[in-house]
Amino acid sequence: MLKIITIPNPILRQKAKKIADVMDPKIQKLIPQMTEIMLKEGVGLAAPQVGESIRLIIVKYKDGSVAMINPRILKKSILKEWGEEGCLSVPGKYGEVKRSKKLTIRYTDEKGKAKTLNAQGMLARIIQHETDHLDGVLFIDKARKIVELNPNE
Ligand code: CO
Numbered sequence: 146m147l148k149i150i151t152i153p154n155p156i157l158r159q160k161a162k163k164i165a166d167v168m169d170p171k172i173q174k175l176i177p178q179m180t181e182i183m184l185k186e187g188v189g190l191a192a193p194q195v196g197e198s199i200r201l202i203i204v205k206y207k208d209g210s211v212a213m214i215n216p217r218i219l220k221k222s223i224l225k226e227w228g229e230e231g232c233l234s235v236p237g238k239y240g241e242v243k244r245s246k247k248l249t250i251r252y253t254d255e256k257g258k259a260k261t262l263n264a265q266g267m268l269a270r271i272i273q274h275e276t277d278h279l280d281g282v283l284f285i286d287k288a289r290k291i292v293e294l295n296p297n298e
Contacts, residue, residue, distance in 0.1 A: 150196050151236055156193050157278070162199050163200050183210060187205075187233055188271050189203065191278030194233060211254075213253075214252055216276055218249070223245075225246060230274055232283065232285075237295065239294065240292065242289075243287070245269060246266065
């Protein structure tokens with residue numbers, strides 16, 4: 146069972162490594178495991194959040210999810226918007242982050258196929274949040290109006 150790590154775990158601050166072999170059984174096992182957690186707990190999940198410093202993210206997409214291996218944002222709109230974010234690795238904190246409204250991302254899917262996706266709005270925001278994780282960047286580094294909610298209150 147995978148466990149979500151939280152700050153100040155140093156893995157969250159590392160630059161994650163590129164995945165050389167998508168068909169590696171470890172990767173093939175990790176993708177459905179991460180997908181399950183993501184669908185249950187949030188709208189996106191990056192491998193460093195489960196303690197694996199590798200370039201893999203899972204994002205909520207339409208009625209399901211998409212796994213992106215070695216994702217690379219090719220283009221980001223100059224036009225940005227503020228929106229509220231939170232993160233499973235930063236429990237209880239929320240804040241507004243300014244993100245590009247649209248982007249184009251290139252990635253390898255779980256079968257090893259190269260894909261390109263145009264995203265906007267919420268999907269573009271999730272992709273930017275999750276790809277930041279791969280570079281050791283957390284939303285609290287960029288957020289304004291951070292609020293802390295005590296889950297026991
Ligand atoms: Co996050």
